[in-house]
Amino acid sequence: MTPGTTDRKIDRLIHLLVKNATLVVPGPKIAAEIGVTRSTVWMWIERLRSLGVEIKGYPSSGYQLQALPDILAPSLVRPELGENEIGRRIVHFFRTDSTNNVAAQLAAKGEPHGTVVVAEEQTAGRGRLGRSWYSEKTSGIYVSVILRPPLAPTAAPVLTLVAGLAAHQAVSQVAGVPVDIRWPNDLLLHGKKLGGILTEMSAEMDRLHAVIIGIGLNVNHRAMPAELKEIATSLRLEGGRPYARVPVLVALLKELERHYRLLLEEGSAAVVRRWAAASTFAEGKRVRVRSNADEFEATTAGLEANGALRVRRADGREQLLVSGEIVEVK
Ligand code: BTN
16 A cells, blocks of 8 residues: 555545435444444544544444535545546545655556546645645645556647646536636636646656646635735635535546547547637737746747647747746736
8 A cells, every 4th residue: 555545444434424424323333344443433533524524423322424525535536437447546645745746656666547646635735847736635636647648758748738628627517617728737717726737757768658647726725825815716715615526526537538538539639629729828818928048928829739839929920839837918
């Protein structure tokens, strides 16, 4: 077992409580069914309570779930995924440093395509360009997916667009809010960052070993830290109500699989077309570009089939961006 992984038995405890949602389940029965002592059951119940799961304890008769928990436990997520290859195995953490780190370690040990690593909290969540990713406990979705695509390393950037598109579709479907995608990988809501994607890979010159797609979505944050307040938001902050995270994660993993298959079956041009239709940044947007040491203003002028963004400077010169970042100029 990967160190720190949620014990499969805690997962069974969550499952047992959900299955008996309206009933009081006796402590000794839980202990016997999952094969631990009563004091371990009590300790784990306390752990779940600390994550916001409402469990009522009756001294002489047992425990009763007060509301369905919104924990991204494998036993609650996997049954919703049907035949999805992505998520066939889910490795869950209450807390870890970065799900991308864990996924990379697992991939190096031969973990198969489709394995998902998810955490309720990250202590060293990483963003692009060496930034950190704010990963408050049980508020967001912090997930990394191991892909082993039959593609050349040069095709890897399109996988970021696949993930951005999947996140866009999942959030639109579940929350019904007008999300936008900013090239290459930011999910925006009402102009502020709602989610981001960190794609990392291990490869040889001509062969991809594994690609780790790390996705962070701000779901139920009640406030963002002062330094992020102006640029980042959460579904709860914008929608004025909390959102269940399990359906968002399920939709995300299903959409990721759907768009990954689209890439393999129809090629990157099909992905890029859909990406451009979902984003207001693909064409005609005035932006400030930061790429390598360069910084300038330009207008976006469409995407290439490999995912590169074409921008036009005021003097008419065009340039293809393969990395970097853009912000809208108002
Ligand atoms: C960005 O916009 O800069 C990318 C943010 C990516 C954050 C996610 S959260 C899950 C995964 N684990 C990490 O450490 N980072 C990614």
